[in-house]
Amino acid sequence: MTGNLNLVGYGLSAIGPGVGIGLIFAAYINGVARQPEARGMLQPIAFLGFALAEALALFGLVLAFVL
Amino acid sequence: MSPLVLAAGGEGFTPPGPEDFWWPIVGSNTSNWTLTRPAVMVLLSVVLIGWFFLAATKRRSLVPGKLQFVGEGIYGFIREGIGRDLIGSKDFRRFLPLLFTQFTLILVNNVFGIIPFVQFPTMSRIGFPIGLTIITYLVFHAVGLRKKGVVGYLKDLVPPGLPSWIVPFIFLLEFVDKFITRPITLSLRLFANMFAGHLLLLVFILGAEHMILDLGPGFKVVGLLSAVLAVVMTFFELLVEVLQAYIFTLLTALYIGGALAEEH
Amino acid sequence: MSTPARKPPSDDGRDGPLEEARAWGITSYLLAGLLTFGGIGLLLDRWLGTTWLVLVGLLVGVGLAFYLIWFRYGTR
Numbered sequence: 079m080t081g082n083l084n085l086v087g088y089g090l091s092a093i094g095p096g097v098g099i100g101l102i103f104a105a106y107i108n109g110v111a112r113q114p115e116a117r118g119m120l121q122p123i124a125f126l127g128f129a130l131a132e133a134l135a136l137f138g139l140v141l142a143f144v145l
Numbered sequence: 146m147s148p149l150v151l152a153a154g155g156e157g158f159t160p161p162g163p164e165d166f167w168w169p170i171v172g173s174n175t176s177n178w179t180l181t182r183p184a185v186m187v188l189l190s191v192v193l194i195g196w197f198f199l200a201a202t203k204r205r206s207l208v209p210g211k212l213q214f215v216g217e218g219i220y221g222f223i224r225e226g227i228g229r230d231l232i233g234s235k236d237f238r239r240f241l242p243l244l245f246t247q248f249t250l251i252l253v254n255n256v257f258g259i260i261p262f263v264q265f266p267t268m269s270r271i272g273f274p275i276g277l278t279i280i281t282y283l284v285f286h287a288v289g290l291r292k293k294g295v296v297g298y299l300k301d302l303v304p305p306g307l308p309s310w311i312v313p314f315i316f317l318l319e320f321v322d323k324f325i326t327r328p329i330t331l332s333l334r335l336f337a338n339m340f341a342g343h344l345l346l347l348v349f350i351l352g353a354e355h356m357i358l359d360l361g362p363g364f365k366v367v368g369l370l371s372a373v374l375a376v377v378m379t380f381f382e383l384l385v386e387v388l389q390a391y392i393f394t395l396l397t398a399l400y401i402g403g404a405l406a407e408e409h
Numbered sequence: 410m411s412t413p414a415r416k417p418p419s420d421d422g423r424d425g426p427l428e429e430a431r432a433w434g435i436t437s438y439l440l441a442g443l444l445t446f447g448g449i450g451l452l453l454d455r456w457l458g459t460t461w462l463v464l465v466g467l468l469v470g471v472g473l474a475f476y477l478i479w480f481r482y483g484t485r
Contacts, residue, residue, distance in 0.1 A: 122482060129435045129478045133471050136436070140443050144451075144463065231430075304481055314473055322441035330437045392429065399430045 088142035095135035102127040158355050161347035166269060166340070183267040190253045190267070223248055223394065231398040232405065240401055243284065247277060248394040251335070255386035258343055259379050266386065269339040271332070278332040281397045289404030298404075331396060338389050342382045349375035431482060439474045446470030
């Protein structure tokens, strides 16, 4: 089997952010379901958390090409 | 998959790959001007959409018939949900033809990917998303430049209220974002979703066919499972296709609305 | 009376499309940050002959992208 080990590394590194983003939005949905008025307060926090987790995913993608 | 199959002593199986997306009809296999199947399909989709909406609006009555109801439903969805909300009720009407055309075109071409005898999403050839993205790119930059002038448009890239030593970096970031990253992600998102979805369906279906027809009884059971999964993935593909059409149109409207916004 | 484009997020649950569009905006800001400052780092590496400037560029790009995302989407 031929190929590049970079891609295997990228695939493995995409597990973490995937789980992380799922957890973040699960918590957001939970919070809004329990108290719909909290939606405006929770939304910026959810998107900040999403940005942090997504950064790691994009890091993995870019480094798979650069290295 | 091939090493495992070879180890079991079966025939060689070539897994589907990007070469399965090249389908020339008229012309040689390597020139740049061959007429390929996706090109014919896009033309066909345009004819279909035009015929559908002409038929839906032929006899306009206040209480709509079935065809008119569907046509009005799609148009109303784009106009209210995407146009008015994101561009603002003052000048969203100018862009409604663009948004409507993009949505219906991408939707029909995507759904071509699962209709039984057609089964090829034309947006999985990257030329088509690139064409649509170029139109979006030119429109939203031209609208912003015409409204605010070049200097005003560039000044508007940076949100107000930043400490002044960081403004050049943020300006560079925003410039690259608006002029390079946004069109790349827009076209790449549509292309990658359609390409990956079609490849996934090909793997399941061709694998099921190979396993059921050519290999031993143990593989036949796995082949049956693969065929069931192909059916499940077809429904999932339908969801992804509709969603991608919606997101493309939504982002076009958002960028146009952002270029027209007067405040931050 | 015309409504301005991109109303601030309301509390009555009607801004479905705006949320998704915000998520894609975040992704494209992060990617833009990585690409520009990683690219600058790469060019500076080639010019100065060092090896670690690419990483610094990537980190600076991510940091700036975070700052911009926080500024635009986090403090409204």
